[in-house]
Amino acid sequence: MKKQQRLLAPLLVAAALAAPALAGDGYALQVLNIAILNCIVVLGLNFVTGWTGQVNFGQAAFYGLGAYTTAIATKAGLPWITTPFLSALVALIAALVLGMPTLRLRSYYLAMTTIGFGEIVRLIIVHWEPVTGGTSGLRAIPGISLFGFTVEGQIAHFYLLFAALALAALVAHRIRHSSLGRAMLATRDSEIAAELSGVDTVRTKILAFVIGSIYAGLAGCLYASSIRFISPDSFTGTQAVLFMTMLIIGGMGSIPGCIIGAIGLTILPELLRFLGQWYLVLYGAGVIAVIVLAPGGLASAYPRIRQRMAGFAK
Amino acid sequence: MLLEVQDIMVSYGHIEALRGVSFNVDAGEIVALIGSNGAGKTTALSTISGLIRPTSGAIRWKGEDIQNRAVERIVRDGLAHCPEGRRVFPGLTVLENLMSGAAARPYKKSEIDDDLALVFELFPRLSERIKQGGWSLSGGEQQMLAIGRALMSRPKLLMLDEPSLGLAPIIIEQMFDRILELNRRTKLAILLVEQNAAMALEISHRAFVLETGSIILSGPAAELADDPRIREAYLGV
Numbered sequence: 404m405k406k407q408q409r410l411l412a413p414l415l416v417a418a419a420l421a422a423p424a425l426a427g428d429g430y431a432l433q434v435l436n437i438a439i440l441n442c443i444v445v446l447g448l449n450f451v452t453g454w455t456g457q458v459n460f461g462q463a464a465f466y467g468l469g470a471y472t473t474a475i476a477t478k479a480g481l482p483w484i485t486t487p488f489l490s491a492l493v494a495l496i497a498a499l500v501l502g503m504p505t506l507r508l509r510s511y512y513l514a515m516t517t518i519g520f521g522e523i524v525r526l527i528i529v530h531w532e533p534v535t536g537g538t539s540g541l542r543a544i545p546g547i548s549l550f551g552f553t554v555e556g557q558i559a560h561f562y563l564l565f566a567a568l569a570l571a572a573l574v575a576h577r578i579r580h581s582s583l584g585r586a587m588l589a590t591r592d593s594e595i596a597a598e599l600s601g602v603d604t605v606r607t608k609i610l611a612f613v614i615g616s617i618y619a620g621l622a623g624c625l626y627a628s629s630i631r632f633i634s635p636d637s638f639t640g641t642q643a644v645l646f647m648t649m650l651i652i653g654g655m656g657s658i659p660g661c662i663i664g665a666i667g668l669t670i671l672p673e674l675l676r677f678l679g680q681w682y683l684v685l686y687g688a689g690v691i692a693v694i695v696l697a698p699g700g701l702a703s704a705y706p707r708i709r710q711r712m713a714g715f716a717k
Numbered sequence: 718m719l720l721e722v723q724d725i726m727v728s729y730g731h732i733e734a735l736r737g738v739s740f741n742v743d744a745g746e747i748v749a750l751i752g753s754n755g756a757g758k759t760t761a762l763s764t765i766s767g768l769i770r771p772t773s774g775a776i777r778w779k780g781e782d783i784q785n786r787a788v789e790r791i792v793r794d795g796l797a798h799c800p801e802g803r804r805v806f807p808g809l810t811v812l813e814n815l816m817s818g819a820a821a822r823p824y825k826k827s828e829i830d831d832d833l834a835l836v837f838e839l840f841p842r843l844s845e846r847i848k849q850g851g852w853s854l855s856g857g858e859q860q861m862l863a864i865g866r867a868l869m870s871r872p873k874l875l876m877l878d879e880p881s882l883g884l885a886p887i888i889i890e891q892m893f894d895r896i897l898e899l900n901r902r903t904k905l906a907i908l909l910v911e912q913n914a915a916m917a918l919e920i921s922h923r924a925f926v927l928e929t930g931s932i933i934l935s936g937p938a939a940e941l942a943d944d945p946r947i948r949e950a951y952l953g954v
Contacts, residue, residue, distance in 0.1 A: 588808045589817045596804035601792035601821025601870050
């Protein structure tokens with residue numbers, strides 16, 4: 404069993420690297436690129452919601468902040484290299500301003516604050532037309548260019564985004580197994596016991612929220628400069644709920660789960676487009692099915708199936 | 718004197734949970750705080766560890782007032798509180814649970830390894846389960862893990878809240894045996910809150926009896942165990 408698992412990871416990576424050849428340079432690859440960006444956003448959400456247990460409905464707004472920061476900065480003529488830092492910085496400041504007062508309190512205050520924050524960000528984007536382009540969005544955003552090298556075409560973007568996702572997953576894995584990661588899960592499992600163990604739970608919650616927001620900000624930066632067109636539609640409250648659904652369906656607290664959930668729920672609507680409005684019915688039924696059959700998300704179903712198979716083999 | 722609780726009052730809204738409670742713990746001794754349900758035992762421990770603030774009175778730790786210190790700071794200063802109902806972290810493995818107990822102290826690998834070794838020596842069952850999730854443990858194992866986690870902060874005083882809660886009599890016996898062993902070997906001071914008064918008095922040096930928010934009796938544990946009032950009210954003989 405262990406052997407199979409060790410074989411599985413490189414196989415998946417190989418399949419992912421071959422994906423552009425199968426998808427071709429077009430719409431399918433564009434969907435795949437957006438799926439990868441969503442993976443990074445959901446990995447960010449996992450820090451605060453999956454591991455620290457704080458409900459965050461503002462992840463789409465942080466994603467939007469990152470995207471608009473990059474778009475506005477590059478359109479104003481700043482070199483691309485500055486944009487990841489700017490986007491991360493804007494997300495970090497917003498997260499601190501929201502998190503510092505809210506996360507001092509226990510229970511679900513963050514959910515309410517972030518819903519309000521998402522709406523404020525959306526309204527600013529829609530109404531600050533001279534800067535944000537209002538509802539029609541921003542077009543012809545300068546692409547990625549580093550020290551004279553530019554990234555051209557969707558295949559090149561795919562590999563770049565794939566590398567970014569790999570790095571994001573690696574960093575998340577490292578944090579999970581550090582003392583900060585333990586503090587996050589301890590805070591989620593029992594805030595009182597965490598404090599009695601010497602964990603500064605307020606600091607832990609703020610850090611998780613800030614790291615998650617930076618993930619969204621950086622994904623937003625990559626979104627703006629690889630898709631090169633942004634509009635408020637991509638960063639609404641509905642989108643924030645969708646990110647939360649990706650996390651729940653994939654498996655809260657599991658890195659592979661985040662990736663499965665984000666990719667599945669990005670690609671599936673495109674595959675099922677022919678169903679029209681019926682898709683929503685199927686989507687609702689599918690979400691309920693996963694919650695009933697695999698309460699820990701799809702990532703939790705795998706070990707359970709394996710166990711059952713082992714039971715059959717005996 | 719290690720810990721001195723002086724005349725603390727605690728209330729939840731209108732309800733007075735503690736009405737001027739005083740007691741103390743010296744280095745190296747086991748002190749029991751016994752009393753029936755709702756007497757205020759858990760409130761007393763939570764007030765010492767900073768989860769609840771007293772409305773008046775003082776809590777002195779090695780001579781310093783700590784009633785306004787942050788919870789995690791109190792842990793760092795050497796006062797560990799193993800909470801009622803164990804509150805093991807279900808999502809973390811046994812080893813991760815133990816390591817989170819070391820969250821407040823400066824990270825020194827050799828010291829942490831020493832303390833892990835002590836915990837595993839005391840509770841060998843835990844060492845067989847280091848990679849298992851906290852959720853998968855039995856009640857007795859969870860209690861061992863909760864005590865082990867508290868020990869990982871390298872405390873000078875360990876406060877145990879109802880370690881016998883919900884455990885089978887034979888496991889309770891083993892648990893108290895381990896607690897006594899811990900005190901004998903490491904000279905760690907222990908403040909033990911228990912409803913199981915007979916067990917608590919058996920392993921303690923001194924005891925305080927709490928009834929509806931006030932200390933009504935105190936003295937050497939052996940003497941209290943012979944006191945007719947205690948025998949009737951708490952020991953059922």
